[in-house]
Amino acid sequence: MSNILEVKGLEASYGPTKALHGIDFSLEEGGVTTILGANGAGKTTTLRAISGMISRSGEILLAGKNIISLRTADITREGIAHVPEGRGTFVRMSTEDNLQLGAYSRSDKDEIARDIERVYSYFPILKQRRSQQAGTLSGGEAQMLAVGRALMLRPRLLLLDEPSFGLAPLIVQELFAILKKINVEDGVSMLLVEQNASLALELADHAYLLETGNIVISGTSQSILENETVRRSYLGY
Amino acid sequence: MTTDVETKVDPRLTSGARINVKWVAVFVILGVLFPFFIDGYTSFQMTLTIIYAIAILGLNLLTGFNGQFSLGHSAFYAIGAYTAAILVYHLDFPVYVTIPIGGVVCFVAGFLFGLPALRLNGLYLALATFALAVAVPQILKSSHLEGLTGGVQGLDIFRPDVPEVLVNTFAMTMDQWWYLISFGIMLLLFWAAWNLINSRSGRAMMAIRDNPIAAQSMGINTSLYKSLTFGVSAFYTGIAGALAAIVIEFVAPDSFTFQLSILLFIGLVVGGTGSIWGAIFGGLFILMVPNIAEEVSTGLSYAVFGVILILVIYVMPSGIVGLVDILKVRLKKKL
Amino acid sequence: MELFLQQILTGLANGAIYACLALAVVMIYQAIDHFNFAQGEMAMFSTYICWSMIAVGIPYWVAFLLTIVISFAGGVAIERIIFKPIHNAPVLSHIVVFIGLLAIFNSLAGAIWDHTIKVFPSPFPDGSFNGLIGLHEIGMFFVTLILLGAIFCFFRFTRIGMAMQAAAANPDSAELVGIRVGWMLALGWGLAAAIGAVAGMMIAPIVFLDPNMMLGILLYGFAAAIVGGITSPGGAVAGGFLVGIIENLAGTYIPAIGSELKLTVALVLIVTVLLFKPNGLFGKSIVTRV
Numbered sequence: 040m041s042n043i044l045e046v047k048g049l050e051a052s053y054g055p056t057k058a059l060h061g062i063d064f065s066l067e068e069g070g071v072t073t074i075l076g077a078n079g080a081g082k083t084t085t086l087r088a089i090s091g092m093i094s095r096s097g098e099i100l101l102a103g104k105n106i107i108s109l110r111t112a113d114i115t116r117e118g119i120a121h122v123p124e125g126r127g128t129f130v131r132m133s134t135e136d137n138l139q140l141g142a143y144s145r146s147d148k149d150e151i152a153r154d155i156e157r158v159y160s161y162f163p164i165l166k167q168r169r170s171q172q173a174g175t176l177s178g179g180e181a182q183m184l185a186v187g188r189a190l191m192l193r194p195r196l197l198l199l200d201e202p203s204f205g206l207a208p209l210i211v212q213e214l215f216a217i218l219k220k221i222n223v224e225d226g227v228s229m230l231l232v233e234q235n236a237s238l239a240l241e242l243a244d245h246a247y248l249l250e251t252g253n254i255v256i257s258g259t260s261q262s263i264l265e266n267e268t269v270r271r272s273y274l275g276y
Numbered sequence: 277m278t279t280d281v282e283t284k285v286d287p288r289l290t291s292g293a294r295i296n297v298k299w300v301a302v303f304v305i306l307g308v309l310f311p312f313f314i315d316g317y318t319s320f321q322m323t324l325t326i327i328y329a330i331a332i333l334g335l336n337l338l339t340g341f342n343g344q345f346s347l348g349h350s351a352f353y354a355i356g357a358y359t360a361a362i363l364v365y366h367l368d369f370p371v372y373v374t375i376p377i378g379g380v381v382c383f384v385a386g387f388l389f390g391l392p393a394l395r396l397n398g399l400y401l402a403l404a405t406f407a408l409a410v411a412v413p414q415i416l417k418s419s420h421l422e423g424l425t426g427g428v429q430g431l432d433i434f435r436p437d438v439p440e441v442l443v444n445t446f447a448m449t450m451d452q453w454w455y456l457i458s459f460g461i462m463l464l465l466f467w468a469a470w471n472l473i474n475s476r477s478g479r480a481m482m483a484i485r486d487n488p489i490a491a492q493s494m495g496i497n498t499s500l501y502k503s504l505t506f507g508v509s510a511f512y513t514g515i516a517g518a519l520a521a522i523v524i525e526f527v528a529p530d531s532f533t534f535q536l537s538i539l540l541f542i543g544l545v546v547g548g549t550g551s552i553w554g555a556i557f558g559g560l561f562i563l564m565v566p567n568i569a570e571e572v573s574t575g576l577s578y579a580v581f582g583v584i585l586i587l588v589i590y591v592m593p594s595g596i597v598g599l600v601d602i603l604k605v606r607l608k609k610k611l
Numbered sequence: 612m613e614l615f616l617q618q619i620l621t622g623l624a625n626g627a628i629y630a631c632l633a634l635a636v637v638m639i640y641q642a643i644d645h646f647n648f649a650q651g652e653m654a655m656f657s658t659y660i661c662w663s664m665i666a667v668g669i670p671y672w673v674a675f676l677l678t679i680v681i682s683f684a685g686g687v688a689i690e691r692i693i694f695k696p697i698h699n700a701p702v703l704s705h706i707v708v709f710i711g712l713l714a715i716f717n718s719l720a721g722a723i724w725d726h727t728i729k730v731f732p733s734p735f736p737d738g739s740f741n742g743l744i745g746l747h748e749i750g751m752f753f754v755t756l757i758l759l760g761a762i763f764c765f766f767r768f769t770r771i772g773m774a775m776q777a778a779a780a781n782p783d784s785a786e787l788v789g790i791r792v793g794w795m796l797a798l799g800w801g802l803a804a805a806i807g808a809v810a811g812m813m814i815a816p817i818v819f820l821d822p823n824m825m826l827g828i829l830l831y832g833f834a835a836a837i838v839g840g841i842t843s844p845g846g847a848v849a850g851g852f853l854v855g856i857i858e859n860l861a862g863t864y865i866p867a868i869g870s871e872l873k874l875t876v877a878l879v880l881i882v883t884v885l886l887f888k889p890n891g892l893f894g895k896s897i898v899t900r901v
Contacts, residue, residue, distance in 0.1 A: 090787065111786035120787075127784035129777050131842070140777050143770060144789035188788065345706060347648070392886050398702045400889075403646055403833055404882050410830045411878040418871045534826060538710055545707050576722050582715035589697060589704045589711075 041102075043068040043196055043228045044089075049097035051081075051088040058084040060252040061097065066196070066230055066245075068102075071222055073231040073239040073260075075273055076249035082232040083124055085249070086198045089230075090114055090121045101196070116144045120194035124201055126185040130174030134165055137173050137184055141191025151191070158187035161217050179210035186214075190221065197221075199231045203238060211235075215242055236273040240264055248273075307459050311452040319451045321563060323523050326458040327516045329559030330465055332543040333552065334512025340550035341473060342505040343485030345398055348389075348405030349540050351412040352382045352510040354532035356517025358416065361431040361527040362424060371435055371522055375461070378518030379511045386510020390503035409537040416529035430528025433521060454523050461519065465512060469552055472508070481505055513540075535578075542581055546588055548595025557596040617743060618859045624748035626855020628817065630755045631810035632825075632832030633839065633847035634762060635803050640841050641766065642799020643694075644779045645705055649712035650807055651829030655822060656716045657682040657808035658815045659724050662731055671734050675812060679805045686804025690797040698796075720822040731815035751813045755848060758806060762844045765802075775799055827874055831858070834877040837884050840891025849893060854880060 044066040051059040059081050066072045076082050088095040091111040099107045101117055109117065129137050138158060142151045159166040162183040168176060173184060182202055189197055202218070203211045219242060221227055233239035240246060246263040248256040256266060263269050311319040335349050356378035363369035363377060389408065396404055416425050425431065435450065442448040472478050483491040484498050492498045521527045539562050547558025565584070569577035592599045632654065639647045647653075657678055664674035689712070697704050735750035766772040778785040778795035785792050810832075811825070818824050831854055839850025854877070861868050861876050868876060884891060 092783065092786070110791075112789050112791045115787060115789040123783065123787060127781055127787065129780050129784065131780055132773075132776070136773065140773060140785075140790075141788050143774055192788065339703065345703065347706075347710070392882060395889075396885055399646055399706075400885055402648075402706055403837070404878075404885060406648065407830055407833070407874075407878040407881045410826060411874040414872060414874045420867055420871075538714060541707070541710055549703065576718055578714040579718035579722070582711040582713070582718065585711035585714070586693060586708050589700065589707050 041068050042066060042100075043102055044230070045098075045100040046089070047098040047100075049085070049088055049095060049099065051084050051093050051095040053084075053093065058252055059088060059095070062249070062252070062254045064247050064254060064257065066228055069222075069226050069228055070245060071218075071229040071231060071243045072245040072247070073233060073243035074247050074249055075233070075236050075239060075263075075269070077272075078234075079251070080249040081252045082249055083200055084252075086121060086200050086230070086232055089198060090119065112144075115192055118192070118195035119198065120189035120192040120196070121198040122185045122189045122200060122202060124204070126181045128173040128176070128181055128184050128188070130172065132173055133170050134173055134176070134184055135169040137188050138165075138191050141188035144192065154191055154193065158190055161190075161221065162187055179206050179214070182206060182210075182214060183217075186218070186221075190225075190227075194227060197227050197229045199229060201232055201234060203233060203235050211238065218242060236269070304463065307463075308456065311455045312446075316449060316451040319455045320523070323451070323455045323458050324520070325556075325559040325563045326455070326462045327519045327523065327559075328540070328543060328562055329555045330458075330462055330519070331513045331516035331540055332547060332558040333466065333469055333555035334509045334516065335540050335544045336547075336549060336552070336555055337469060337472070337481075337512065338505055338509035339544060340548075341478065341485060342481045342502065342509075343398070343488075344502060344506065345402040346405040346509070347402055347534075347537050347541060348408035348412075349509075349513050350532050350534060350536035351405075351408045352386055352513040353517035353520070353536060353540070354412050354416065354527075354529075355385050355510075356382050356514030357521035357527045357532070358425060358431075358517075359514070360518035360521045361433050364433045364522075365426075365431045366424070371433070375515060375518045375522070378521075379515040382514025382517070383507045383511040385514075387503050387507035389510075390506025406534075406537075409534045413529040413533050416532070425529075426527075428529065430526060430531075433525050433527070435522060435525060458519055458523070461515065465515065466552060466555075469512075473552065477501070538578075538581075542585055545585060546595055548597035551595065551597040554595050554597035561596070614863070615860075618863050619856055620744045622856030622859035623752070623852055624744050624855070625858060626835075626852035627748060627751045627755050628810075628814050628828060628851075629831040629835040629854050630848040630851025631751070631758070631813055632807065632828060633835035633851045634755070634758055634844055635807040635810055636832050636836040637841060637844050637847040638762065638806050639799060639803035640836070642775055642779050642803065643796055645702075645709075646833065647803065648706070648709040648829075649716060650803070651825030651832070652713045652716035652720075653682070653686070653804055654807035654811035654814075655820075655825045656720055657685075657804070658731065658811035658820060659720055661808070661812050662724075662729060662815075662820055665732060671732060675734070678808050678812065682808035683801040683805040686800040686802070687797045689804075690800035694796070694800075695793065698793075717822050724822075726822060729820040731812070731820045733816035747816055754809065754813055755851075758809060759844055759848045762806075766844065771795075771798070830874060830877045830881075831855075834880045834884075836891075837881050838891055840893040843891070843893045846891055846893030850891065853892075 042065045046062065046064050048061045048063065049059055050057065050061050062085070074082050074085060084093065087093045089099055091109060091114050095107065097107065098105055101119065106114055106117055129140065135155070138155050142154065145151060164180055165183055165187060168180060173181065176184060186202065202214060206214070215238065218229070222229055231239055231243055240260045240263060243260050246258065246260050247254050248263070248269060256263065256269065310322065331349065331353055335346060338344050338346055359378040359381045360374035363374045364371055415421070417428050419427065438448050438450055438453040442453065480491065480496045480501050483494065483496060484501055488498055543558030543562045546561045547556070548554030565580060566577040569580040588595065632651070635650055635654065636646065639645065639650065660681060661674050661678040664677060665671060693708060697708065733747040735747045737746065739745045740749060766776065774785065774790045775795045775798060778790050778792040779799070782792045814828060815824070818828070835851035835854045836847045838854055839846030839848065857880065858873050858876050862873060
């Protein structure tokens with residue numbers, strides 16, 4: 040199987056402080072990969088570096104094309120959608136306007152309309168909320184909207200930053216089931232960052248463990264689940 | 277996402293704030309002797325500098341330490357000035373007494389304006405105070421208040437003579453005398469501000485500036501502190517206004533236009549927001565630059581101000597005081 | 612009753628002035644989430660540029676269009692050159708730069724064109740409608756409505772208009788959906804400067820041209836935008852007319868106000884609305900869950 044994304048020697052920093060010390064990893068086309076790690080390990084930073092939201096160096100190959108020098112808005116046009124930490128919906132706009140904006144870089148009107156319906160079929164609650172201001176949505180609905188908006192790009196790769204954050208367990212179950220469905224039915228590759236390791240490993244087929252800006256362990260989800268260190272530190276049994 | 281970023285800690289926070297007695301003593305002695313070595317016009321100019329410094333300090337307490345914006349301090353300056361002028365002109369109050377009264381009246385005015393302003397966040401507060409500054413000259417000119425304010429003509433004030441003892445022993449002139457009074461008031465107010473900043477209340481003020489929600493959850497009564505700070509800030513500016521009215525011996529509406537607010541604001545930014553001593557640099561700056569700019573090209577002084585203002589934001593966002601701090605550190609490294 | 616009607620019409624005429632400038636205020640607020648305190652001075656400067664062109668013999672409408680184009684370019688340039696480097700600076704820095712720009716434009720206009728009051732031509736015929744309202748005011752009324760319609764369509768129906776709002780509200784997310792945020796800001800500045808220029812050129816025949824013509828009017832423009840709702844162009848126009856009417860009625864029927872304390876009316880309006888109806892009469896309320 041070919042790789043949708045290959046990252047080589049990726050470094051990133053916030054001002055003078057280095058947050059990633061040259062990491063390498065790759066994502067399989069059509070797969071779900073997760074990055075595990077404690078607070079401050081560099082998980083969010085990795086996603087932000089891929090999207091070009093912080094200064095970074097190294098190589099990021101999206102299906103063979105190096106995108107390291109592109110700016111965020113252009114990276115999205117290459118097919119990477121990023122569901123940011125904290126969801127980042129446009130709170131003053133309606134749900135539907137949020138989805139419309141998700142397709143900002145596309146101009147195929149009919150297809151956009153069809154994709155909006157598709158998002159509604161994944162998340163029926165959003166259809167009920169279509170004209171409601173996004174700021175008034177509940178946490179779960181806002182997260183669904185964030186995912187839906189990202190899908191509107193028709194991405195090849197979806198970056199998910201802590202989608203379970205602050206949500207009730209039942210909602211999380213529902214959300215992750217839909218993510219699985221999107222992965223299987225639409226063939227969207229995913230890179231998932233999660234605090235909740237067991238949840239993440241359930242969805243993902245590959246995993247990397249990040250510690251203070253370095254990758255320390257990698258492998259299939261199964262092998263990671265069986266890893267003694269991971270179990271003790273991140274799964275808690 | 278939390279990364280282990282080392283945050284720079286303000287050294288003043290860890291070392292404990294202390295006044296450097298040596299330097300302050302030198303400053304006070306030089307300041308007191310100063311008027312005896314310069315001509316009358318220069319000491320008049322220096323008096324104005326001091327007055328601006330007091331007003332700027334008032335603005336700084338609000339903006340630099342409490343994070344509220346005001347483009348309307350010309351209004352409080354005007355209220356202080358008119359309080360003094362009206363008391364002297366209509367009621368024959370002793371001139372000296374009107375200075376604190378001007379401050380107190382402004383405190384009340386500032387507190388009252390601050391009460392509704394509490395509910396406005398930064399930008400909206402700037403807007404409301406902008407409106408205040410633009411409206412005040414017109415109010416002062418109003419024919420309904422003409423009996424009180426003298427309308428467009430304004431009011432004259434006459435200062436009492438310099439106490440005879442001083443004239444006999446030091447041959448003190450009026451300019452020198454009022455320079456010394458202003459200097460004394462400035463020292464007093466700076467000392468008070470310093471104590472305020474380094475007190476519990478001062479820390480509460482700064483906590484509100486840095487994170488209002490967290491401050492509130494720590495049990496700080498943010499609305500009370502914000503309007504009190506507004507009042508104190510207006511108090512300082514009112515004292516300055518009263519002093520200015522007396523020193524210039526005249527008040528008129530057109531001395532208190534929005535341009536004065538701009539001027540104070542420039543002094544604040546150039547001197548350094550969040551620095552007490554910066555106010556003196558700010559005062560010097562707004563007095564000197566127009567003089568210099570006028571020599572380059574008449575009528576362009578505000579353009580020069582504007583350019584400098586924007587440059588300050590780029591190259592030295594912490595103002596002149598920040599620049600001095602940086603130079604001090606560099607100097608120490610070399611030694 | 613006739614006096615009342617007369618005052619309403621005069622109020623509407625003045626209101627057209629405020630509405631025009633309020634549109635520029637709303638435009639920049641939509642684009643950058645800030646009030647631009649230099650808006651009035653920028654409009655004044657644009658109007659002087661137009662005046663100079665007319666003075667050398669360029670026909671009115673050509674000068675009018677050229678001024679709009681120049682102002683648009685100027686607005687874009689201001690954003691790219693002055694504001695881009697301080698994009699992430701705190702609110703204070705932005706206010707400082709606004710004040711700096713205000714001082715620069717005011718001072719430059721005085722230095723270039725001196726401080727004598729100049730007559731600025733109106734594109735509309737002289738005279739008045741039944742002696743009640745001047746033809747210029749009526750023309751201006753329609754110009755304002757046309758502007759409003761254009762802005763409304765821009766924000767509501769064009770992708771770029773939506774993107775601009777998104778970029779102002781949440782720049783990070785906007786980049787993530789592919790919006791080039793930097794250029795959206797520049798575009799917002801350009802459009803606001805262009806609208807401001809139209810406002811200036813419409814206002815100048817009434818108040819005459821001088822470097823300080825805009826300060827009081829800007830205050831009313833802010834008041835109009837606040838009354839109508841800072842997020843709503845339609846509200847700003849309605850607010851402009853409302854403010855114009857209130858100003859005139861208050862001046863006529865409240866003797867203490869007369870014609871001398873009109874700026875105080877604006878102050879009271881701004882503070883009152885901000886306190887009791889911070890989203891204005893027509894603005895969307897913004898609800899955010901923490």
